[in-house]
Amino acid sequence: DLSRITILVPGPLNAHAAKRIDKTFEMIRMDSADPAGITPELAGKVRGIAAFGGINAAFMRALPKLEIVASFGVGYDSVDAAHAGKSDIMVTNTPDVLTEEVADTALGLLINTVREFPRAETYLREGRWAKEGPYRLTPGTLRGRKAGILGMGRIGQAIARRLEAFGLSVAYHNRRPVAGLAYDYHPTPVALASAVDTLISVLPGGASTAKAVNAEVLAALGPTGVFVNIGRGSTVDEDALAAALRDGTIFAAGLDVFADEPNVPQALIDVPNASLLPHVGSASVHTRNAMADLVVDNLESWFGRGEPVTAVPETAHVKAKG
Ligand code: 8YV
Numbered sequence: 001d002l003s004r005i006t007i008l009v010p011g012p013l014n015a016h017a018a019k020r021i022d023k024t025f026e027m028i029r030m031d032s033a034d035p036a037g038i039t040p041e042l043a044g045k046v047r048g049i050a051a052f053g054g055i056n057a058a059f060m061r062a063l064p065k066l067e068i069v070a071s072f073g074v075g076y077d078s079v080d081a082a083h084a085g086k087s088d089i090m091v092t093n094t095p096d097v098l099t100e101e102v103a104d105t106a107l108g109l110l111i112n113t114v115r116e117f118p119r120a121e122t123y124l125r126e127g128r129w130a131k132e133g134p135y136r137l138t139p140g141t142l143r144g145r146k147a148g149i150l151g152m153g154r155i156g157q158a159i160a161r162r163l164e165a166f167g168l169s170v171a172y173h174n175r176r177p178v179a180g181l182a183y184d185y186h187p188t189p190v191a192l193a194s195a196v197d198t199l200i201s202v203l204p205g206g207a208s209t210a211k212a213v214n215a216e217v218l219a220a221l222g223p224t225g226v227f228v229n230i231g232r233g234s235t236v237d238e239d240a241l242a243a244a245l246r247d248g249t250i251f252a253a254g255l256d257v258f259a260d261e262p263n264v265p266q267a268l269i270d271v272p273n274a275s276l277l278p279h280v281g282s283a284s285v286h287t288r289n290a291m292a293d294l295v296v297d298n299l300e301s302w303f304g305r306g307e308p309v310t311a312v313p314e315t316a317h318v319k320a321k322g
Pocket of ligand 1 (some may be wrong): 052053072074075076096249279281282
């Protein structure tokens with residue numbers, strides 16, 4: 001009887017997910033994932049967490065009956081999955097259901113960045129078309145560009161398919177070459193950046209990718225270079241990126257993610273050759289509902305059948321309690 005199982009929802013959660021959890025389980029909400037907010041009553045009964053935001057080791061430790069953290073999103077760098085794996089706690093994420101949406105966003109952001117469509121629309125809305133004549137011819141174009149993808153997982157490959165359809169060449173860097181992919185592989189981000197003029201990062205967050213896109217990578221990309229990021233802001237040295245945009249080390253950048261969201265460095269807001277989005281990669285009702293369903297499907301499957309739908313690799317070995 002799943003209605004006797006308590007699921008804790010710390011912080012905001014997608015409304016469709018919350019509605020389904022509330023219907024099936026006992027759902028308890030709290031403001032944020034702060035261990036100080038865990039009462040003895042909660043500690044005695046919470047067996048699952050559904051979370052849009054971060055869950056650290058201290059929060060997991062405060063909940064001794066915790067079996068599963070169902071995280072909303074494919075990237076789960078804000079959940080301490082390594083700790084969970086050692087503590088016999090399952091962690092699930094929401095892969096696949098957002099792949100095509102995020103790839104669409106990457107292409108939209110790339111085109112906006114290169115062809116200046118947001119700036120051209122502002123020009124129209126400000127009444128300048130009628131007063132001053134046509135918007136300027138854009139110095140940028142996708143024509144003839146060579147694309148490089150940093151992080152060739154499911155989303156990277158969906159972006160690659162789109163780039164091919166647009167007539168661009170595709171190369172990539174990944175921890176390892178991906179079996180069965182015909183695109184050129186480069187062993188480091190710098191090698192990839194040197195070989196292309198359009199770098200699209202899909203890298204996940206975490207310590208191993210921190211500031212992977214640094215001043216050296218941007219210099220290698222060069223003065224016609226376009227950088228697009230729809231992975232995680234932590235993977236970019238934002239000071240180096242703002243400087244590179246200011247001084248012409250690269251041509252332009254399109255960013256959907258930032259190191260300290262929702263705070264965006266003023267230095268990036270100040271440069272006209274950056275196209276900036278408020279982390280909307282997967283943010284359609286359609287795709288967020290599909291992600292929400294997968295969060296709840298993971299909880300229902302874990303407590304109903306003893307196995308998750310989409311375990312993260314760090315916790316793939318974790319078994320359900322009897
Ligand atoms: C979510 C994302 O907005 O899936 C991801 O990794 O970045 C987005 O789809 C985010 O994860 C919500 O926590």
